[in-house]
Amino acid sequence: MADTTRRTMMKGGATLLGTAALARAVAPLAEWSESLDMDEFLQRHYKELSRDEMDVILRRIEAKTLAEHGVEVHVEDVRPLEGVSFGYALNLSACIGCRRCAEACHKENNHDRATNNSYIRVLQLDKGSLSLGNVEVDYEGEVPKKEHFYMPVQCHQCDNPPCVNVCPIEATWKEPDGIVVVDYDWCIGCRYCEAGCPYHARRFNWHTPEVPAEEINPDQAYLSNRIRPAGVMEKCTFCLHRTRKGRLPACLEVCPTGSRVFGDLNDPDSQIRWVLANKRVFILKEDLGTLPRFFYFFDV
Amino acid sequence: MLLLLTLACQGGFTDPSREYAEPLARGAEYPTVIHEPTGFGVLDETPIPEEAQREVPPNTACTTCHGPTPEKTWDVDPSEDFHELEVDHGNLKCAACHDPRDRSLLHLADGTQLELPEVIVLCSQCHGPQRRDFDHGAHGGMSGYWDTTQGPRVRNNCADCHHPHHPEREPVTAAFPPNDRYLRSH
Numbered sequence: 076m077a078d079t080t081r082r083t084m085m086k087g088g089a090t091l092l093g094t095a096a097l098a099r100a101v102a103p104l105a106e107w108s109e110s111l112d113m114d115e116f117l118q119r120h121y122k123e124l125s126r127d128e129m130d131v132i133l134r135r136i137e138a139k140t141l142a143e144h145g146v147e148v149h150v151e152d153v154r155p156l157e158g159v160s161f162g163y164a165l166n167l168s169a170c171i172g173c174r175r176c177a178e179a180c181h182k183e184n185n186h187d188r189a190t191n192n193s194y195i196r197v198l199q200l201d202k203g204s205l206s207l208g209n210v211e212v213d214y215e216g217e218v219p220k221k222e223h224f225y226m227p228v229q230c231h232q233c234d235n236p237p238c239v240n241v242c243p244i245e246a247t248w249k250e251p252d253g254i255v256v257v258d259y260d261w262c263i264g265c266r267y268c269e270a271g272c273p274y275h276a277r278r279f280n281w282h283t284p285e286v287p288a289e290e291i292n293p294d295q296a297y298l299s300n301r302i303r304p305a306g307v308m309e310k311c312t313f314c315l316h317r318t319r320k321g322r323l324p325a326c327l328e329v330c331p332t333g334s335r336v337f338g339d340l341n342d343p344d345s346q347i348r349w350v351l352a353n354k355r356v357f358i359l360k361e362d363l364g365t366l367p368r369f370f371y372f373f374d375v
Numbered sequence: 376m377l378l379l380l381t382l383a384c385q386g387g388f389t390d391p392s393r394e395y396a397e398p399l400a401r402g403a404e405y406p407t408v409i410h411e412p413t414g415f416g417v418l419d420e421t422p423i424p425e426e427a428q429r430e431v432p433p434n435t436a437c438t439t440c441h442g443p444t445p446e447k448t449w450d451v452d453p454s455e456d457f458h459e460l461e462v463d464h465g466n467l468k469c470a471a472c473h474d475p476r477d478r479s480l481l482h483l484a485d486g487t488q489l490e491l492p493e494v495i496v497l498c499s500q501c502h503g504p505q506r507r508d509f510d511h512g513a514h515g516g517m518s519g520y521w522d523t524t525q526g527p528r529v530r531n532n533c534a535d536c537h538h539p540h541h542p543e544r545e546p547v548t549a550a551f552p553p554n555d556r557y558l559r560s561h
Contacts, residue, residue, distance in 0.1 A: 125390040154396040166513065174550035191554040213552040251395070319396060321525025323518060331547070333516040333531065345521075346512030354513065374508070 112139075120245070121258040121298075132260075133297060140302055144286070148293040150301050153319045155252035161313055161368060162253070162340040162347045163324075164356070165227060168374035169334040172197050172218040172225030176326035176335070180229075183314060183325035184300040185292055187284035194311035195229040195326060196275065229326070230255065230276040230311035231359070231367030238268035238277060238310075247308070253340075253368050254313050256298040262307040269308060273360050274367075277310045313337075340368070405520065405527040410535055411492045463541040472497055472539070498533045 118124075118132065133150045140148045177193040186192040198210040202224055219225065232253050239247050239255060246262040249255050269277040283305045295301040296316035303309050314324040318337070327335040338347035350356070354372040388394050474482035474489075481489040481497050489497055499506035508514035515536065520526040536544065 122387070122393075123389045124393070126393060129393070152393070154393060156399065157395040169514075171544070171547065172549060173547045174552070177553075178550040189554070191551050193553065196553060215549060215552060217546040218549045219546065318521065321399065321520045321522035323521050323528075328516075328518040330516055331536070332544075333514055333536075336513055338512075338521050349511040350513050353511070372513075374504075 115260065118260055120261050122248075129297070136297070136301060140291075144291060144302065145288045146291045146293060148291065148295050148301075150295045150297060151316065153296045153298070153316050155250050155254070155315075156319055157251070158341060159252050160340045161232070161318060162338065162351070162370070163232075163313065163368065164336045164347055164350045164354075164370040164372055166332075166334040166336070166354075166374060167224060167226060167357070167371050169332045170225045170227065171332055172199060172214070172220075172223070173331065175329045175331060176227055179325040179329035180311070182290070183292055183317075185284055185286050185295070185302050187280075187282075188286055188290075192278060192284070194276065194278070194309075195227050198226045198228055199223045200226055226359075226371065227326075228274055228276065228359070229369065230272075230313075231274050231365065231369040232311075232313065234366035234368065235364055237271040237273065237363075237365060241267040241271040243267065247310075252319070254315055255310065256312060256315070257308055257310060258298070259301075259303050259307045259309070264306040264308065266308065273363050273365065277308050280305050280307050280309060399522070399525060401524045404523045405525070407523060407528040407530060409495065409530045410532050461541045463543070464539070492532075494534050494539065495532060498539075 112135065114131075114135065119128075124132065129152050133152060136150045137148055140146060140150075174195075174197050177195040177197060180186070180193045180195050181191065184194065196212050198207070198212060199214045199220070200206070200210055200223060202222055214220070214223075232249075232255050234249070234253070236249060236255050239249055243265065244261065244263060247255060247257045247268055264279065266279055269279060280303045284302055286302070291302070292300060294316060296312075299312040299314065299316045314322075314326075318324055324335075324337055327337050336346050336350050338345035340347060340351075342348065350372055351370065355375055357371040357373070358367055359369075359371060472481050474480040476482075477488065479491075481491060481494065483489060483497060484500055495506070495509075505514050509530075515531045515533075517528055517530050519528040521528075533539075
């Protein structure tokens with residue numbers, strides 16, 4: 076009898092401890108659920124959504140942006156144009172490293188202000204070398220500096236994208252027009268893609284981007300510049316909310332040297348095709364076989 | 376069901392109508408407008424008193440000082456006579472580009488007169504490769520639409536970026552550097 080009592084007591088104690096431990100373990104979940112919409116939690120993959128479901132999600136994101144940031148934005152699901160295949164080229168002879176492109180990206184894509192985040196990183200290289208072992212990205216002051224040249228790097232929208240290949244949950248994929256996109260609501264933030272990208276083109280949202288309300292770009296798309304949740308990956312989308320409507324990317328429009336050429340690779344008369352056919356074109360880390368859609372060229 | 380499963384495995388859309396955007400309406404092409412030179416090329420026609428004429432900056436009409444008929448000597452030192460105008464453009468002298476018959480105009484090497492906004496034609500006489508690249512969108516900035524069936528495109532003019540008298544571009548101050556966790560230790 077005494078044994079039974081002792082056993083029962085042990086059992087009771089263990090149960091109590093277990094319950095307390097469980098309660099403690101799920102406590103963050105309870106707090107978390109306050110900011111998490113159940114619809115958002117149950118939302119399916121981007122490709123599994125019908126038009127009607129997508130419309131509901133877009134309105135929900137707009138309402139959430141209004142509630143959390145106090146700004147009325149317009150979020151669209153901008154789909155690719157059939158028959159269009161995007162390509163981008165950058166003139167290394169003309170670029171002066173002024174970082175206007177990175178700044179334009181920062182504003183256009185609602186990047187976090189404190190970290191100066193941008194999908195474009197401008198590398199300062201030593202003249203006479205293409206070695207990436209000795210680059211500087213946080214140079215300041217007057218440019219171009221005499222002993223250096225400059226190479227802006229952003230997502231190369233590879234046709235054999237390592238970042239897509241390593242994603243364990245298909246949260247990132249290649250669209251028919253060549254743009255590699257991320258479903259921010261599907262991404263689990265494992266950062267494999269960041270590690271897989273040889274161009275250092277992917278960024279992780281350590282927290283949701285903080286942008287003053289008056290500076291938020293209200294022209295947004297689900298797959299591009301809408302305000303990203305914390306804990307997900309993001310990347311350059313060739314400004315798909317602009318380019319899929321025929322407009323030029325923000326980084327091209329702002330370039331004061333005309334270094335950037337953008338267009339449809341399927342159109343034989345496009346400017347990008349002329350550059351690829353007539354200039355000395357260079358592919359960064361070509362030997363990796365990533366097949367980029369972003370090219371560098373030199374004036375001859 | 377099996378078909379659906381196969382489709383899902385291939386990564387296609389459950390709703391195929393979402394695969395592509397609605398085709399864009401393709402009407403006539405919108406124009407590509409070449410931005411007219413501002414600042415230097417836009418002339419202030421306000422008459423300037425005789426005694427102040429040596430003081431005026433060069434973005435006043437040439438005829439303010441030179442008159443409709445060229446009375447004054449052409450042989451000027453621009454740095455002295457035009458408010459310290461810096462001239463550093465090869466070995467070119469004023470009359471290589473400015474028309475001696477009418478100082479409000481430019482002229483080509485064969486004597487053909489040109490209005491100031493047509494400066495691209497003038498520059499192209501010597502800068503052929505730049506003109507070739509410009510015509511193919513690979514020199515000089517632009518804004519607007521890559522697809523000109525959807526909207527217009529605006530191109531820069533030579534003089535938007537290159538001062539005709541000292542065409543080499545000035546250095547600029549770089550915009551803000553990244554400030555992410557990879558760089559904080561610097």
